[in-house]
Amino acid sequence: MSSENEPEAAGGPPEQLALIREMVAEAKAKAPKAKPRTWRGAALAKELPVARVLVNKGVLHLDRPWDYAVPEELAEAAQPGVRVRVRFGAGTNRVHGGRREGGGLIDGFIVERRADTDYNGPLAALAQVVSPEVVLSPRMLALAKAVADRYAGSLADVLQLALPPRNARAESRPSPAPLPPPPAPDPGGWSRYAAGPGFLRALADGSSPRAVWTALPGPGWAGELARAMAAALASGRGALAVLPDGRTAARVDAELTALLGEGRHALLTAESGPEKRYAQWLAVHRGSVRAVIGTRAAMFAPVRDLGLVAVWDDGDSSHSDDHAPFPHVREVLELRSVSEGCGFLAGGTSCTVEAAQLVESGWARPLAADRETVRAVAPRIRTVGDELLARDEAARAARLPSLAWETVREGLGTGPVLVQVPRRGYVPRLACERCRTPARCRHCAGPLQAPGERDLACAWCGRAESSWHCEECGSFRLRASVVGARRTAEELGRAFPAVPVRTSGRDHVLDLVPDRPALVVSTPGAEPVAAGDGYAAALLLDGWAMLGRPDLRAGEDALRRWIGAASLVRSDGTVVVVAEPTERPVQALVRWDPVGHALRELAERAQLGFPPVSRMASVAGRAEALESFLAAAGLPPDAEVLGPVPLPGRRGEPSPGERALIRVPPGSGAALAAALKTAQAARLARGVPAADAVRVRIDPLDIG
Numbered sequence: 223m224s225s226e227n228e229p230e231a232a233g234g235p236p237e238q239l240a241l242i243r244e245m246v247a248e249a250k251a252k253a254p255k256a257k258p259r260t261w262r263g264a265a266l267a268k269e270l271p272v273a274r275v276l277v278n279k280g281v282l283h284l285d286r287p288w289d290y291a292v293p294e295e296l297a298e299a300a301q302p303g304v305r306v307r308v309r310f311g312a313g314t315n316r317v318h319g320g321r322r323e324g325g326g327l328i329d330g331f332i333v334e335r336r337a338d339t340d341y342n343g344p345l346a347a348l349a350q351v352v353s354p355e356v357v358l359s360p361r362m363l364a365l366a367k368a369v370a371d372r373y374a375g376s377l378a379d380v381l382q383l384a385l386p387p388r389n390a391r392a393e394s395r396p397s398p399a400p401l402p403p404p405p406a407p408d409p410g411g412w413s414r415y416a417a418g419p420g421f422l423r424a425l426a427d428g429s430s431p432r433a434v435w436t437a438l439p440g441p442g443w444a445g446e447l448a449r450a451m452a453a454a455l456a457s458g459r460g461a462l463a464v465l466p467d468g469r470t471a472a473r474v475d476a477e478l479t480a481l482l483g484e485g486r487h488a489l490l491t492a493e494s495g496p497e498k499r500y501a502q503w504l505a506v507h508r509g510s511v512r513a514v515i516g517t518r519a520a521m522f523a524p525v526r527d528l529g530l531v532a533v534w535d536d537g538d539s540s541h542s543d544d545h546a547p548f549p550h551v552r553e554v555l556e557l558r559s560v561s562e563g564c565g566f567l568a569g570g571t572s573c574t575v576e577a578a579q580l581v582e583s584g585w586a587r588p589l590a591a592d593r594e595t596v597r598a599v600a601p602r603i604r605t606v607g608d609e610l611l612a613r614d615e616a617a618r619a620a621r622l623p624s625l626a627w628e629t630v631r632e633g634l635g636t637g638p639v640l641v642q643v644p645r646r647g648y649v650p651r652l653a654c655e656r657c658r659t660p661a662r663c664r665h666c667a668g669p670l671q672a673p674g675e676r677d678l679a680c681a682w683c684g685r686a687e688s689s690w691h692c693e694e695c696g697s698f699r700l701r702a703s704v705v706g707a708r709r710t711a712e713e714l715g716r717a718f719p720a721v722p723v724r725t726s727g728r729d730h731v732l733d734l735v736p737d738r739p740a741l742v743v744s745t746p747g748a749e750p751v752a753a754g755d756g757y758a759a760a761l762l763l764d765g766w767a768m769l770g771r772p773d774l775r776a777g778e779d780a781l782r783r784w785i786g787a788a789s790l791v792r793s794d795g796t797v798v799v800v801a802e803p804t805e806r807p808v809q810a811l812v813r814w815d816p817v818g819h820a821l822r823e824l825a826e827r828a829q830l831g832f833p834p835v836s837r838m839a840s841v842a843g844r845a846e847a848l849e850s851f852l853a854a855a856g857l858p859p860d861a862e863v864l865g866p867v868p869l870p871g872r873r874g875e876p877s878p879g880e881r882a883l884i885r886v887p888p889g890s891g892a893a894l895a896a897a898l899k900t901a902q903a904a905r906l907a908r909g910v911p912a913a914d915a916v917r918v919r920i921d922p923l924d925i926g
Contacts, residue, residue, distance in 0.1 A: 261347040264294065264295065265294045268294065269337075270335035272292065273291075275288050276288075276378060277308060277330040278382070279378055281376065282902050289336070291345040291346065300335070300351050302334055304354060306331065309325035309327060309346050310326060333358070353393060355504075359507075365558060366380040366384055371896070374895040376546075379545070383543060386496075386503050392497050397511075406453055407452040414595055417587070428459070432565060432586040434581050434586050435570075435590070436588070438571075438596065439790075439791075439793075440793070448477035450530060454565065455486065455513055459512070459528060460512040461487075461525070461531075464518065464534070466538035467540060469733055472489075475487075486511065488506050489515050491516055491517050513525070530567060531555040531565070534570060537570065537775075537779065548919050552577075556580075568580065571789045572785045573820040575820050600793065603788065603814070604796060604798050604799070605799050605812065623800065626761050629759050637792075638740045638752050639739075639741055639757060639758055639759045639761070640761070641710065641714065642760065643763045644746065644764050652669070665680070665683055666683045667832075684865050710743050710763065711724075711743040714743065715741075723742075724740055725743045726744040726749065727748050734751050736753050746787070747786070751790060757795060759795050759797065762801070763800050768780035769801060781811060784799060806822065833925070838922070839884045839894055841898070841918055842881040844880070844914055847879075847916050848881075851905060854901055855898060857894065861885070861890070864882065865883055898920075
């Protein structure tokens, strides 16, 4: 090539460069990808030539380690805990040179290196060590096994939840050097709680206290949680806090950064992106970072030498994983607290029945402020019942009674006003029209329902109820549609035309609203924080629908949602709840006594045999498949089967199958999980059609 052509070749016309790039890309796309070697004829490792591998199949009847031969070339990299690829499903008829070959490539983890194998036939060789990075520690493996056993799931499924996907670029970068322990923090906001400073001192001294924390209203909880984590770090140990969503995690992240500076903790949330999240996870796993703040998946974060595990707002449904085997953050952190000997903190502005049970059993201690402190910082709560609504002319204008009108008008004079409304389509359970007592089954105390507006039947055991009447007041009439946030915003906009109206809900969640007059209409759980001291006032509308959901936890969840919204209101503000004042959750809100409500709920559930006093499992599938599964399952002798009942179908579609609930008393939960896991594994081993699949869930959130 002559020199006069060199500049043109180096720079090149744009069309020519584009053509070259296109040809290179096409050649790369057509090039066959290199496959892992079969290792035919390769020598095996001289020491520990067998690797026990947990394959990523996720089905119960294959949920055990499998033995593979270790080629000598892979002996150094094939250490316990690394990711590997193996060939699976070749059968015994494809053997060459004493080594099994064939089968599909599948991912897995080495859990052990051995000198021999229990298998009598020829072994297949490891196909590939994906990375020499050890990601599955013995402690993580033990935790995953415990979670799989508790929830009747497969170990492979749990590991998919616990270990993030590999990112080679993040893995190739070294993690920063660990920082020395910080000094113990001062109590700060913990001084408002009688046992607060002592709890922090115990963490800083290396002890492992366990507590259920009822946080005071206001924004101070995030800083208090950050100080608890800092106290654990000061002892030279690690700390882990799991939050229900990215917004709350960001608040604790900001507080811990302000308290200790950058580089001492990792933020593990979905918003981080795969590469950044994996890099942060590796920093934690390698010991470079000793503290983690994150959302649900962070419950498995590999923090070294844990000193504290904490969960905020454990009643939030986002703490229960959507993927099998559906573990709950609180339960997993309880397992870690016991197995790793670390402190435990379940915090929230409200209190779940499960958290109250931890205190009642003596496993954890209460951590709450005295009544005088609560009254000083909580807003004023006022109620509007059905009788007042019926007589109130203003309630017909915009679903706002006169008291709510006055509260909104006064609040808008000093700042924003929060309006909480249930989601559109929130379907309440049936209750007495006169006194609002829930309609329950006479046989098992389950909630009654009227599917398709037909005759009454129990949602748990399926028994028909032809002669229901209210045992409290004798009425024969039942009450069961709710206006959503968008329509409520339109109505309020017409009622207050000079005030901006903002909405926060499923489609668009606001993080922060400015400290100036505005109406903020939000669905439960999507309430934004108001800048400054908080909202001037709040309205909690359609309380009867919150309380009337067809679920055992309806009252507890309504109180949690109400207190969560009311906690965003200034201490001199007013909260109006439109609900019957005699309802137990409404009374607890007025008194600001979530712990008392949880204890009464716990006592009532113990009397009726409801969770968490009992353990419960949900089994769902086609009627014939469900019947055969229950008949074959060796359930504990004290198990009680409720149902089956038809599953609700989509609008206009038939029921997709049936569901049965299995209830066992305390002490039989492990036996129930083991029986269901064994029955499911045996069923899958026989090879059932997908249409006959049976879904098992231990401790379902929604039992009706």
